[in-house]
Amino acid sequence: MTDFPENDKNDLINNRPRIAKTSWYKGKMPRTKAQLLAEKKAAEALIDKEEVDNQVSNREAAPAQLPSQSAMMNRHSKIKYVLAVSSGKGGVGKSMIVATLAAALQNLGLKTGILDADITGPSIPTAFNLHEHAYASALGLMPVLADNGIKIMSMNLVLENQDDPVSWRAPIINTAIKQFWTDVVWGDLDVLLIDMPPGTGDVPLTVFQALPITAAVVVTSPQMLVTTIVEKSIKLLEKLHVPLLAVVENYAYFECNNCHSKAEPFGPSKLSELAQITNAPITWQIPLLPELAQAIDKGEITSYRNDYFYNLARRIYDNLTEKYSKLVN
Numbered sequence: 001m002t003d004f005p006e007n008d009k010n011d012l013i014n015n016r017p018r019i020a021k022t023s024w025y026k027g028k029m030p031r032t033k034a035q036l037l038a039e040k041k042a043a044e045a046l047i048d049k050e051e052v053d054n055q056v057s058n059r060e061a062a063p064a065q066l067p068s069q070s071a072m073m074n075r076h077s078k079i080k081y082v083l084a085v086s087s088g089k090g091g092v093g094k095s096m097i098v099a100t101l102a103a104a105l106q107n108l109g110l111k112t113g114i115l116d117a118d119i120t121g122p123s124i125p126t127a128f129n130l131h132e133h134a135y136a137s138a139l140g141l142m143p144v145l146a147d148n149g150i151k152i153m154s155m156n157l158v159l160e161n162q163d164d165p166v167s168w169r170a171p172i173i174n175t176a177i178k179q180f181w182t183d184v185v186w187g188d189l190d191v192l193l194i195d196m197p198p199g200t201g202d203v204p205l206t207v208f209q210a211l212p213i214t215a216a217v218v219v220t221s222p223q224m225l226v227t228t229i230v231e232k233s234i235k236l237l238e239k240l241h242v243p244l245l246a247v248v249e250n251y252a253y254f255e256c257n258n259c260h261s262k263a264e265p266f267g268p269s270k271l272s273e274l275a276q277i278t279n280a281p282i283t284w285q286i287p288l289l290p291e292l293a294q295a296i297d298k299g300e301i302t303s304y305r306n307d308y309f310y311n312l313a314r315r316i317y318d319n320l321t322e323k324y325s326k327l328v329n
């Protein structure tokens with residue numbers, strides 16, 4: 001078991017935000033018969049029925065563990081491809097890309113999940129209008145389903161109050177992310193998207209080392225500062241031997257609805273430059289789309305349709321199936 005420095009132990013014990021009672025941290029809470037039946041039904045939909053019957057009986061949810069560097073996948077999960085979506089810098093639209101890509105992949109008929117590893121700034125539940133709590137079944141922590149069936153796990157789904165700040169030290173955050181891998185019953189998935197914590201510090205490093213990432217998508221924007229920082233995160237991928245699948249330049253331009261002229265509010269595109277440096281198989285531009293920002297704010301991302309994201313989702317999945325064997329399962 002990891003030996004935490006004294007300060008971090010104190011954080012773990014005293015300074016942790018209140019976690020919903022249904023979370024796997026607390027393990028158990030009295031539930032009505034109807035709730036138990038609903039939980040069992042949801043679990044059955046995710047995995048083999050017999051297995052549920054055997055295990056739901058009297059096992060308690062596992063208490064929080066402190067796993068080693070490499071995290072073991074929950075034994076009820078079968079995931080074909082794990083795609084990390086990262087950025088060197090916050091605010092470039094990483095979570096937006098995760099949400100829109102997931103919606104497009106799921107609507108293309110692929111079983112899709114999102115592991116929101118942005119523990120201190122989780123924004124995925126808002127995009128999908130999720131306000132319920134994930135619950136701990138006898139099999140593990142069950143992801144919350146979006147209205148189109150995407151399986152989602154995020155810190156906001158286990159906090160008692162979604163607006164509680166999470167101010168944990170890196171080792172505690174790392175543990176929580178690993179538990180989203182080891183304790184969550186993902187069931188069968190074609191693609192699990194990971195909304196990575198921004199930057200190249202301890203937490204993203206741990207995610208890349210602990211989880212079997214098939215490939216990464218890096219999100220950038222045309223500002224020079226962002227481009228420079230993105231180069232750092234691409235170098236980190238190289239060091240960690242994580243294949244770079246796509247570079248997505250967000251906020252690339254703005255097109256006027258009336259005259260269709262294009263403006264570049266954040267300066268000229270740096271995408272061809274980045275394509276040359278990185279040799280990424282896919283390079284992609286997303287313009288500023290006011291209706292997209294609204295769809296995310298209203299939690300209506302599953303009904304937002306736009307070819308930018310559908311075509312990108314198709315390219316990404318085609319590349320995954322062509323280039324990488326199914327690494328995880």
Ligand SMILES: Nc1ncnc2c1ncn2[C@@H]1O[C@H](COP(=O)(O)OP(=O)(O)OP(=O)(O)O)[C@@H](O)[C@H]1O
Pocket residue numbers: 087089090091092093094095096097118121123198250251286287288289290292293296297
């Ligand atoms: N192309 C776009 N057009 C319009 N709005 C966008 C676009 N991309 C992102 N946004 C909006 O910009 C805001 C920031 O995006 P997002 O939360 O995805 O960034 P992020 O990189 O994940 O940030 P952080 O790293 O801080 O979590 C959100 O409100 C999002 O809806």
